Each structure stands twice: as structure tokens, then as C-alpha cells.
Amino acid sequence: MSNVDYKVEVLVGLEIHVQLCTRTKMFCGCELAFGTEPNSRVCPVCLGMPGSLPVMNKQAVEFSILAGLALNCQIPSFTKWDRKGYYYPDLPKNYQISQYDLPLALNGYIEIPTDNGLKKIRIRRAHLEEDAGKNLHTAGNFSQVDLNRAGTPLLEIVTEPDMSSAIEVRTLAEELQRIVRYLGISEADMQKGHMRFEPNVNLVITRAGQQFKTPIVEVKNLNSFRALENSIDYEIGRQLDRFLETGETMEMGNKSTRGWDDAKEVTVLQREKEEAHDYRYFPDPDLVPVRVNEQWLNEIKSRLRELPSKKRLRYVKEYGLSDYDAGVLTNDRTVADFFEEAVKAGSEPKRACNLLTQIGLKLANARGCAITELGPKAADIAQLAQMTQTGEISATAANTILEEMVKTGKAPRELAEQLNLIQKNDAGELEGIVDEVLKSNPQAAADFKEGGKKSGKARGFLLGQVMQKTKGRANPKIAAEILDKKLA
Numbered sequence: 001m002s003n004v005d006y007k008v009e010v011l012v013g014l015e016i017h018v019q020l021c022t023r024t025k026m027f028c029g030c031e032l033a034f035g036t037e038p039n040s041r042v043c044p045v046c047l048g049m050p051g052s053l054p055v056m057n058k059q060a061v062e063f064s065i066l067a068g069l070a071l072n073c074q075i076p077s078f079t080k081w082d083r084k085g086y087y088y089p090d091l092p093k094n095y096q097i098s099q100y101d102l103p104l105a106l107n108g109y110i111e112i113p114t115d116n117g118l119k120k121i122r123i124r125r126a127h128l129e130e131d132a133g134k135n136l137h138t139a140g141n142f143s144q145v146d147l148n149r150a151g152t153p154l155l156e157i158v159t160e161p162d163m164s165s166a167i168e169v170r171t172l173a174e175e176l177q178r179i180v181r182y183l184g185i186s187e188a189d190m191q192k193g194h195m196r197f198e199p200n201v202n203l204v205i206t207r208a209g210q211q212f213k214t215p216i217v218e219v220k221n222l223n224s225f226r227a228l229e230n231s232i233d234y235e236i237g238r239q240l241d242r243f244l245e246t247g248e249t250m251e252m253g254n255k256s257t258r259g260w261d262d263a264k265e266v267t268v269l270q271r272e273k274e275e276a277h278d279y280r281y282f283p284d285p286d287l288v289p290v291r292v293n294e295q296w297l298n299e300i301k302s303r304l305r306e307l308p309s310k311k312r313l314r315y316v317k318e319y320g321l322s323d324y325d326a327g328v329l330t331n332d333r334t335v336a337d338f339f340e341e342a343v344k345a346g347s348e349p350k351r352a353c354n355l356l357t358q359i360g361l362k363l364a365n366a367r368g369c370a371i372t373e374l375g376p377k378a379a380d381i382a383q384l385a386q387m388t389q390t391g392e393i394s395a396t397a398a399n400t401i402l403e404e405m406v407k408t409g410k411a412p413r414e415l416a417e418q419l420n421l422i423q424k425n426d427a428g429e430l431e432g433i434v435d436e437v438l439k440s441n442p443q444a445a446a447d448f449k450e451g452g453k454k455s456g457k458a459r460g461f462l463l464g465q466v467m468q469k470t471k472g473r474a475n476p477k478i479a480a481e482i483l484d485k486k487l488a
């Protein structure tokens with residue numbers, strides 16, 4: 001069947017679990033830790049011992065409200081904790097503390113850049129819950145459980161099905177990663193499972209004036225942007241093929257869940273004909289409800305900072321940077337702050353941007369550290385940038401000097417002198433050199449004077465000779481001016 005016969009619209013909603021970087025767990029005093037000895041961060045509360053009582057982690061609630069505010073959500077003044085039935089060994093209480101009907105944040109939106117400008121994706125809700133531990137099946141013919149992760153605060157964010165391609169979903173997920181990092185509420189390290197995604201995918205197919213919806217598929221537990229994007233692309237193709245083959249459409253109860261096989265790059269059926277789960281939610285009698293009064297809310301609001309998308313637009317407007325440059329600089333808050341500090345210290349924005357994006361980020365990546373940990377301060381970057389602004393050194397020399405600054409910890413001017421990179425800006429001195437070059441290259445000088453085809457080439461050659469004679473240290477702009485004047 002050809003594509004002309006039908007039209008396909010893709011609908012994707014996303015659930016995102018974000019692990020918050022509080023010091024301790026959601027309802028007990030155990031420290032959050034990654035990669036420590038199994039079951040070394042546990043206590044009677046997160047082990048679900050009878051008689052132990054949970055105590056709410058206030059910082060986790062504040063982090064969640066901060067995220068809600070950043071996602072333009074309403075923050076209700078009253079929320080509560082609910083128990084959700086959960087009978088697996090990785091959460092020994094036999095229930096998970098979550099939020100059912102009264103989440104901490106609801107009805108917000110996030111804007112993502114698309115080819116057709118900014119697109120608003122609605123956020124249905126964001127609620128706080130505790131994570132489960134990990135079942136390990138690596139010990140031969142029995143299973144083990146590590147409860148270090150049990151009780152870790154998780155923020156679950158749920159969007160409406162407003163995304164219409166895999167790339168839009170990926171863009172949203174990446175934007176969300178930037179936002180939580182900017183807010184300082186999560187490290188959002190994918191490798192450590194700090195962000196996990198579950199997209200809901202289905203299609204609306206229009207054929208012969210009739211609309212058909214394919215059954216919704218939820219892809220479970222994706223922990224990389226790549227898996228997120230690829231699994232959705234795969235589902236789009238699979239659902240379309242299946243519809244064309246069987247004509248099956250969405251009905252009550254034919255929603256299914258699938259897993260992602262990273263090696264084979266396919267989704268695999270996990271559960272079919274999923275009924276509405278009865279989790280037997282009920283308010284947790286051990287925890288008091290959360291009342292968010294205006295004073296507390298305002299205090300949290302005051303901690304909101306400029307978010308990456310706003311910053312990106314401002315960099316383009318205020319500093320005249322390209323979309324691309326603005327994107328690279330604002331990707332990481334540390335880099336953006338460092339850049340702005342350099343600009344405040346007197347660097348032209350574009351020069352600081354070039355130094356940081358062409359050299360700084362490369363060196364930081366190679367060393368696996370933050371740009372602020374490389375050594376040079378923002379004021380040093382500004383000084384280096386100013387030296388290129390005044391023509392004291394060339395842009396290429398500035399890059400070399402920055403690399404040396406990182407290696408040696410020396411100041412820009414000291415290195416420029418030591419490496420003989422100060423440009424010859426002295427017009428008198430350069431004039432003498434230009435004269436010498438003209439004298440020893442009479443043919444090129446004549447070609448240049450004559451004009452026409454050969455002229456441009458001859459000019460380039462003569463300038464090259466001047467640069468060679470000065471070992472690349474002639475200020476090319478001044479050298480060219482002198483040359484043009486002499487041969488005019």
C-alpha cells in the first residue's frame with residue numbers, strides 16, 4: 001500500500017522519573033549513595049520493619065515544587081501521601097508511598113524548540129514518590145535484593161500526549177535534563193539511572209475520510225535518550241504495519257506494555273490486554289498531609305533561576321550569538337555562568353564564546369572535569385579575549401595561549417610574550433618589512449598593480465610573504481592596509 005492512501009499522525013505522551021539529589025532518602029535518614037556495598041544504606045524504615053515510622057524529607061518536597069514551578073505548574077496548597085499496593089521483594093513494606101489524586105504540581109507546560117518554532121507540551125502532573133530497591137539475578141539459582149535505592153525520592157512527571165515525533169520526545173527529555181540540573185535538584189546522570197522514561201505511543205491514521213486509532217503501547221523503563229528516540233521510531237513503524245495488516249484499533253483494555261531490546265533495536269511485548277490496575281491506593285495514615293502556604297511557596301519561588309530556554313534566547317538577543325553557540329553555552333549552567341562572568345569582566349561575547357566552546361570545553365571534556373576546574377578564571381579569559389580585541393594577539397594565538405594557560409597556570413600576557421605570540425602592530429616596523437617583500441618579489445608586485453585576474457592572487461602571495469618574514473606575528477589587518485596603500 002502506498003503512502004498516498006492514508007495519513008498518519010503520531011501521538012506520544014511521556015512519563016519521566018527523576019531521582020532527586022537530596023542528601024537522604026524520602027522518608028528516613030539513610031544517605032543516598034550510588035555504587036556502595038549492597039544493603040549498606042538501610043534502616044528499619046526503608047527495610048519496612050513493623051513499627052517503624054516514616055518522616056517526610058522536606059528538601060525533596062521543595063525540590064519537587066521548584067520543578068513544578070519551572071514547568072509552569074499550579075502548586076496546590078494541600079497534598080497528601082498515599083499507599084500504592086506493591087508486592088515485590090524490592091520494596092519490603094509491600095506498598096510504595098506515592099501521591100494519588102493530589103499531586104504536588106499539576107497543569108503546567110514546557111516549551112521545546114522544533115523546526116516550526118517553539119512548541120508547548122502540556123504537563124499533566126508531577127508527583128513525588130519513593131523508589132524501589134534492585135532485584136539482582138546474578139547469583140545463579142537464587143535471587144538477591146539490594147535495598148540501598150529503596151526509599152530514594154523520585155519525581156514523576158507526566159506529560160499529555162502532545163508530542164508528534166520521536167525527535168520531539170527526545171528534545172523534551174533533554175530539555176528536562178537541563179532544567180533539573182539548572183535547578184540543582186538532580187544530577188540527572190543517565191548512566192546512574194537518575195532519569196528513566198516511559199513513553200506512551202499510538203497513531204491516528206486517516207484513510208478514506210475515516211480516522212483510526214491504534215492501541216496505545218507503553219514502552220517501559222528506558223534509560224538513555226537514544227533508546228527513547230529509537231524505541232518510539234520503532235513503535236511508529238510497527239504500529240503502522242500492524243494496522244495495515246490487521247486493521248486493529250484502540251479499544252478498552254487493549255493497551256499493552258513493551259520493553260526495549262537495546263541490542264536488537266526492537267520493542268518486545270511484556271503485558272497485553274492490560275486492565276486498569278487496582279493498586280488499592282489509600283491515604284498513608286503514618287504521614288501528615290503537606291500544606292503549602294504562600295510564605296513557603298514564595299520562599300521556594302525565590303530560588304527559581306533563569307532556565308536554559310530563556311537563557312538561550314537571551315544570548316541570541318543580548319549578545320548577538322548564533323542559535324548554535326547559545327545552545328552550546330547554555331547546555332550546562334556552569335559553562336553559562338562562566339561565560340557571563342567573562343563577559344562582565346570585559347570580553348566581547350563572541351570572543352569569550354569562541355575561546356570557551358572551541359578550546360575550553362574540549363579541554364574540560366578531555367580531562368573529564370567542569371570548565372571551572374580547568375584553572376583559568378573568568379577574568380583570565382576576559383583578559384585573553386581583550387588581547388585579541390586590541391590586535392595584540394591573533395585569534396589563533398589566543399587559542400594556543402588558553403591551552404598553555406590550562407597546562408601551566410600562567411597568565412595570558414606572560415604566555416603571549418614567552419611564546420612570542422605578540423603581534424607586530426607597529427606600522428613603521430611593518431612598513432619596512434612590506435618594502436623588503438615588494439623589493440624581492442617584483443613580479444608579484446607588478447601583477448598586483450596591473451589589476452585583473454592575477455591581482456588577487458598576487459596580493460595574497462605578498463601578504464603571505466610578510467607573515468612568513470614576521471613568523472606569523474604581523475597583524476594581518478595592518479599589514480594588508482600598508483600593502484594596499486603602497487601599491488594603490
Ligand SMILES: [Zn+2]
Pocket residue numbers: 025028029030041042043044045046047151
Ligand atoms: Zn532508611
